[in-house]
Amino acid sequence: xxxxxxxxxxxxxxxxxxxxxxxxxxxxxxxxxxxxxxxxxxxxxxxxxxxxxxxxxxxxxxxxxxxxxxxxxxxxxxxxxxxxxxxxxxxxxxxxxxxxxxxxxxxxxxxxxxxxxxxxxxxxxxxxxxxxxxxxxxxxxxxxxxxxxxxxxxxxxxxxxxxxxxxxxxxxxxxxxxxxxxxxxxxxxxxxxxxxxxxxxxxxxxxxxxxxxxxxxxxxxxxxxxxxxxxxxxxxxxxxxxxxxxxxxxxxxxxxxxxxxxxxxxxxxxxxxxxxxxxxxxxxxxxxxxxxxxxxxxxxxxxxxxxxxxxxxxxxxxxxxxxxxxxxxxxxxxxxxxxxxxxxxxxxxxxxxxxxxxxxxxxxxxxxxxxxxxxxxxxxxxxxxxxxxxxxxxxxxxxxxxxxxxxxxxxxxxxxxxxxxxxxxxxxxxxxxxxxxxxxxxxxxxxxxxxxxxxxxxxxxxxxxxxxxxxxxxxxxxx
Amino acid sequence: xxxxxxxxxxxxxxxxxxxxxxxxxxxxxxxxxxxxxxxxxxxxxxxxxxxxxxxxxxxxxxxxxxxxxxxxxxxxxxxxxxxxxxxxxxxxxxxxxxxxxxxxxxxxxxxxxxxxxxxxxxxxxxxxxxxxxxxxxxxxxxxxxxxxxxxxxxxxxxxxxxxxxxxxxxxxxxxxxxxxxxxxxxxxxxxxxxxxxxxxxxxxxxxxxxxxxxxxxxxxxxxxxxxxxxxxxxxxxxxxxxxxxxxxxxxxxxxxxxxxxxxxxxxxxxxxxxxxxxxxxxxxxxxxxxxxxxxxxxxxxxxxxxxxxx
Numbered sequence: 001x002x003x004x005x006x007x008x009x010x011x012x013x014x015x016x017x018x019x020x021x022x023x024x025x026x027x028x029x030x031x032x033x034x035x036x037x038x039x040x041x042x043x044x045x046x047x048x049x050x051x052x053x054x055x056x057x058x059x060x061x062x063x064x065x066x067x068x069x070x071x072x073x074x075x076x077x078x079x080x081x082x083x084x085x086x087x088x089x090x091x092x093x094x095x096x097x098x099x100x101x102x103x104x105x106x107x108x109x110x111x112x113x114x115x116x117x118x119x120x121x122x123x124x125x126x127x128x129x130x131x132x133x134x135x136x137x138x139x140x141x142x143x144x145x146x147x148x149x150x151x152x153x154x155x156x157x158x159x160x161x162x163x164x165x166x167x168x169x170x171x172x173x174x175x176x177x178x179x180x181x182x183x184x185x186x187x188x189x190x191x192x193x194x195x196x197x198x199x200x201x202x203x204x205x206x207x208x209x210x211x212x213x214x215x216x217x218x219x220x221x222x223x224x225x226x227x228x229x230x231x232x233x234x235x236x237x238x239x240x241x242x243x244x245x246x247x248x249x250x251x252x253x254x255x256x257x258x259x260x261x262x263x264x265x266x267x268x269x270x271x272x273x274x275x276x277x278x279x280x281x282x283x284x285x286x287x288x289x290x291x292x293x294x295x296x297x298x299x300x301x302x303x304x305x306x307x308x309x310x311x312x313x314x315x316x317x318x319x320x321x322x323x324x325x326x327x328x329x330x331x332x333x334x335x336x337x338x339x340x341x342x343x344x345x346x347x348x349x350x351x352x353x354x355x356x357x358x359x360x361x362x363x364x365x366x367x368x369x370x371x372x373x374x375x376x377x378x379x380x381x382x383x384x385x386x387x388x389x390x391x392x393x394x395x396x397x398x399x400x401x402x403x404x405x406x407x408x409x410x411x412x413x414x415x416x417x418x419x420x421x422x423x424x425x426x427x428x429x430x431x432x433x434x435x436x437x438x439x440x441x442x443x444x445x446x447x448x449x450x451x452x453x454x455x456x457x458x459x460x461x462x463x464x465x466x467x468x469x470x471x472x473x474x475x476x477x478x479x
Numbered sequence: 480x481x482x483x484x485x486x487x488x489x490x491x492x493x494x495x496x497x498x499x500x501x502x503x504x505x506x507x508x509x510x511x512x513x514x515x516x517x518x519x520x521x522x523x524x525x526x527x528x529x530x531x532x533x534x535x536x537x538x539x540x541x542x543x544x545x546x547x548x549x550x551x552x553x554x555x556x557x558x559x560x561x562x563x564x565x566x567x568x569x570x571x572x573x574x575x576x577x578x579x580x581x582x583x584x585x586x587x588x589x590x591x592x593x594x595x596x597x598x599x600x601x602x603x604x605x606x607x608x609x610x611x612x613x614x615x616x617x618x619x620x621x622x623x624x625x626x627x628x629x630x631x632x633x634x635x636x637x638x639x640x641x642x643x644x645x646x647x648x649x650x651x652x653x654x655x656x657x658x659x660x661x662x663x664x665x666x667x668x669x670x671x672x673x674x675x676x677x678x679x680x681x682x683x684x685x686x687x688x689x690x691x692x693x694x695x696x697x698x699x700x701x702x703x704x705x706x707x708x709x710x711x712x713x714x715x716x717x718x719x720x721x722x723x724x725x726x727x728x729x730x731x732x733x734x735x736x737x738x739x740x741x742x743x744x745x746x747x748x749x750x751x752x753x754x755x756x757x758x759x760x761x762x763x764x765x766x767x768x769x770x771x772x773x774x775x776x777x778x779x780x781x782x783x784x785x786x787x788x789x
Contacts, residue, residue, distance in 0.1 A: 013705075018698050039677035040779070041734050047782075048730075048775035055774075056767060078760055081722045082768045084730055086698070086706055087668055090691035091675045094683040109686050113693045120699040126712055127583040134649040135584035160604065160617060178587030186592040189615065190649055193599030196615045374622035376611055435617060 018119040022085050025092035032095060045088070052083050089116070136187045139249025144192045146246040146253045147224045156223055156457065157194070159436035164456055165195040168218075168227030172201050188226070198222055207232055214240050219402040220409045223456030225254040241409035256456035258409040261417045261478055263304065263450055265327060266424055266443040267319040268293030273445055276355045280348035287319045296446040297323045301330020303471035304448075309333045310413050313404050314421035315343040323446065324421040335419070342400030345423035346372065346393045349386025359384070368441075375432060390428060397422075397429050405453060417478075433458045440464050450474060489673065490552065491666035495728055496746070498663060499753045502720075504529065505639055506632035506756035513607045513629065520605050522635070523642050563685050572692040573665060576710075580657040585712055594716065597628060598648045601638040632756030633717030657714035664710065664723040665692070671727050674734040717758035725754040725761070726768060733772045 013019040030046055032038045056062060056079045066076035093112040100108050131138040150156075151163045167188060169181040176182050185199060198221060206212040207230035214236040225242055227233050229252040234244065241258030270293060272279035272286030279286045289297075304327065312328055314320040316339040324337040351359050351371075359366065363383045372390040373380030380389040401420075408418055423443075430439045430449065437460050443449070448471060450461035462474055505526055512522040538545060560566050593612055600610035608624045610617055618624070628634065641651045665688065672687045699707045709719035729750045736743055751769065754761035 015698075018694075040783075041675055041677040043782070044734065044772075044775050044779045045675060047778050048772055051774055051778070052771050056771065075760070075763070078718075078722075079764065079767060081706070081726055082764055082771065084671065084727060086691055086694045087671050087675070087727065089694060090668075090687045091672055093690040094672070094687040097686045098683045109689065112690055116690055116693040117697045119694070120697045120707070124699045124711060126586055127579070128586055130582060130584040133581075133654050134647065135653045136649065162615065175592070177589050182588065182592070186588050186596075189613075190588075190591065190595040190599065191647075193596065193603045193610075193615060198614065369621050375619045376622045431619070432616075 015119050017115065021089050021115060021119060025089045028092045028096060029088070038095075045084070049083060049088065057083060134191060136191055137183075139251055140184065140187050141191055142248030143226050143246075143251040143253050144188055144195070146248060147195070147226065148192065150245055150255060151223070156455070158457060162194050162196045163224060164222040165192075165197055166219075166222035166225045167197060167199045168225065168233060169199045169201050170204050172199070174199065196222075200225075200227075202227075202233065212236065214406070214410075218406075219399075220256060220258055220406045221398075221402040221456070223256050225256075226251055227254070228252070239410060240406050258405070258453070259415055259455060260405075260408050260413050260453050261415075261450065261461075262404070262453060263307065263309070263417060263419045263448060264426065264430075264443075265300065265323065265419065265421045265449075266426070266445055266447050267315075267317070267323040267421060268297040268326065269445040270319050272353070277353050278348045278351055278355075278359070279345075280352055281315075281317065281345045282347070282352060283318050284353055286353050287317060289319050289322050293445060294322075294326055297326035298330035299468055300446050300448060300471075301327040301333075303331075303468040304333075304419075304475070305331045306472050307331065307333075307417050307475050309335055309419050310416040311335060311408065311411070312337040312419040312421070313343060314339055315345060315423060316341055317345060317423070320421045320423065324419065327419065327421070333419075337419075337421075340400050340403060342396045342403060343420070343422055344396070344400075346390075346425040347386060347388040349384045349388075351384045351387070375428065393425060394428060394432065397426065401429065427464075430460075430463065434460050434463075437463065450478070452478070489670050490555070491669060493548070495663055495666050495670070495724070496749075498659070499725065499728065500749055501530065502632065502636050502756050503749045503752040505636045506752055509607075509632055509635050516606075518605045519601050519607060519635075519638065519642075522607075523639060526639060527643065565689075566685055569685065569688050569692055572689075572696060573661065576661055576696065577658050580661065580714065581654055584653070589713065590716065591713075593628075594634065595648060595652060597634045598637045598641065598652065601634060602641060602648065607635065627759045630762075631717055631759050633720065633758060636756065637715075652715045660714045660719060660723060661710070664727075667724055667728045667731065671731045671734075674731045677734075717756075718760055721754055721757040721761050721764065725750060725757055726764060729754065729765070729768055730772070733769075 013022075026046065026049060029038060029042055033042055033046065062079075063076050066079075070076070093109075093116075097105050097108045097112065132141070134141060147163065147165060157163050165188070167185055169184060171179070171181050173179040173181045174185040181199075185197065188195060189197060200218050202212075202217050206217070207228065209232050212232040212235075218233075218236055218240055220241045225237060227237065228250055229247050234252060237252075237254045238244070241256060242254035243257050244252060245255045246253045268289045270279060270286060271288050271290060272284075273293075274290060275286070277286050309328070309331070312324050312333075312335045314324040314337055320343075321337060321339060327333075328335055328337065348354075348371075351363070354362070366383055371382040371384055371387055372393070373382060375390050375394050377389060378391045380391065382389065404418065404420060408416070427439055427441060427443050430437070434451075440463070443464050444466050447464045447466045448468075449463045449465065452459045452461060461478065462470075465471065465474075508522065508526050508529065511517075512519075512525075596610075596612040596615070597608070600612060600615070601607060604610045604617070608629050612624070623629070637648065637652055637656070640656070641648045644651055644655070646655065668691055669684065669688060672684055672691075695707050695710055699705065699711060706722075709716055709722055713719060714723070729747070732743075732746055732750055736747065738744070747769075751765050754765040
């Protein structure tokens with residue numbers, strides 16, 4: 001509790017002089033009251049101050065409880081705000097000064113003001129000259145305005161009027177007050193609320209490195225990118241499908257020009273699907289594709305025969321790999337499938353292979369959301385041990401899809417078509433990236449979802465389509 | 480002191496109570512709109528219709544009193560300056576503070592990372608707290624922001640001011656609002672000094688304001704809980720409004736409280752609601768101040784063995 005009292009003193013009183021002025025002021029007013037020189041209000045104020053100090057501000061028990069239950073030591077210290085300390089000091093000073101006349105009063109007032117002046121700092125070291133009334137870096141504002149103007153003319157906004165912008169930062173300390181990353185990221189966030197922000201981290205050492213490559217640093221995932229105007233960054237942004245549309249001071253602004261079509265297929269029917277059992281990332285007997293599933297995959301491949309698939313990606317799960325191969329084989333596509341760990345299914349942890357009755361018996365009547373949480377719940381832990389939370393799943397699946405897009409852009413697959421075989425959980429990615437679209441709460445086996453990537457923005461042509469007869473017409477209608 | 484009627488005559492009281500009433504009203508209206516999932520623009524319309532009715536109605540009903548009061552205030556201010564030329568010193572200090580607010584900014588953002596985007600997102604999404612303030616994406620269906628943001632009324636009030644003025648939130652919040660907060664703060668402590676002395680005499684008020692202004696300017700605590708910190712750094716925070724305006728104003732109202740008039744009770748309720756609206760810290764500090772003052776009155780009563788009402 002001594003620690004709490006120490007904290008209280010250190011954080012509230014800027015100097016012992018201020019504390020002394022306060023104590024003297026209270027003492028002086030008490031003296032005046034006892035000599036009938038003050039009215040009832042000062043009596044009540046002095047009692048209020050005494051009670052506030054004893055019962056609240058310097059109460060170690062309350063300090064302990066407040067810090068324990070709020071987890072924030074400053075919550076308790078803020079109770080000090082109910083104490084009118086400055087007003088009492090100023091009032092006592094006024095009364096003291098009024099007891100003098102003429103020049104003596106002026107000297108006393110000047111002396112008190114000097115004491116007040118000496119009790120802290122006149123110009124705290126927390127300010128800097130503002131560039132403008134927005135109180136933000138003018139170059140950063142200009143860079144944002146370049147994006148705004150272009151987005152307005154090209155009508156690039158999504159259904160919410162938002163455009164996606166990727167900021168290049170020197171590190172990922174966006175929550176560290178005063179860091180370059182914090183100032184830039186949240187500066188843009190404060191100025192341009194219609195930007196959906198993401199960020200890419202490129203270390204300063206790489207800015208002028210002729211060997212610097214986008215891999216592991218930059219992805220083609222947003223409509224616009226704002227980065228420092230550096231040679232290496234300029235080269236790599238252009239390499240992954242962006243074009244430079246302007247610059248403002250130290251910043252360069254890029255616009256995504258890459259377009260392609262993504263065929264998203266959920267893996268074929270498995271034993272687990274037939275038995276109603278949940279199957280996630282790890283391969284097991286429940287993940288073995290059934291004969292019906294294989295036939296459906298080949299049928300889908302035939303429906304996609306008119307497509308010109310340039311590449312194929314799948315999760316490393318055997319059911320996904322097999323499905324991809326069967327689809328490519330059915331459509332006579334001369335393409336080799338590539339696997340990517342980031343495209344894996346969500347983990348069901350200890351519930352892998354269970355059916356819903358078994359899950360309910362062991363973990364209670366839990367919903368899918370209760371098991372995996374929400375996309376934004378970073379620290380969520382569900383009732384089933386070993387499961388991914390949805391935040392983590394979204395992180396890796398997003399990285400996987402961004403990798404597919406970036407690889408395709410670098411490979412020059414402009415206006416080409418790419419196959420992606422994934423899992424039912426991919427519907428969450430669809431929900432997030434297709435605002436306004438009706439996405440089912442899970443994809444059907446060997447269903448086809450056709451997405452067009454239009455310069456950083458996803459548009460759905462068809463979602464969860466299992467009517468293969470319609471697919472050739474849809475493909476012929478693709479731009 | 481005789482309650483609300485008398486308070487009404489105090490310098491600046493109408494401006495302080497008007498601003499506080501706007502915040503309290505915004506807060507009371509916010510809850511039904513938020514809980515029923517209504518849009519921000521509907522809230523804005525209803526709020527400003529209500530404000531317009533009250534303002535126009537008030538001006539119509541008390542137009543003569545208003546004119547008299549405004550004339551008296553202007554004449555009073557001019558005669559006060561003539562009688563106390565040293566008031567210029569105080570004006571210079573306040574002018575200095577306002578100049579700094581307008582032309583300077585803070586070295587880093589701190590909670591601006593959260594607070595400004597919350598206001599921005601209300602305006603651009605036309606919904607209450609359905610946007611992730613970190614990345615600007617719409618939140619997924621099953622996720623809500625921290626309840627403390629939704630329980631406070633400050634962001635919605637700032638959004639109302641921005642929509643009404645047409646200014647970008649950054650300009651309204653980081654430049655215009657701090658000027659209002661600084662002026663309102665000195666208006667509140669001016670009244671608080673009168674309440675301390677319990678008289679209407681203005682002798683010494685200038686000394687009080689000068690010492691107070693120097694203390695505010697110079698007695699700067701290093702951390703965000705000191706008395707000057709929010710005034711000097713983040714005057715647009717709800718916490719700043721709570722600390723600088725609501726809490727001292729509540730003390731002023733309580734010191735003048737008589738309890739015989741409905742208006743006094745309504746005034747206390749309004750200030751308390753504004754305190755809750757300004758920051759969730761208000762949920763702790765407003766009851767604390769009210770409870771401590773009530774206890775102080777009881778102790779005072781025991782000491783003097785007479786009624787609380789003076």
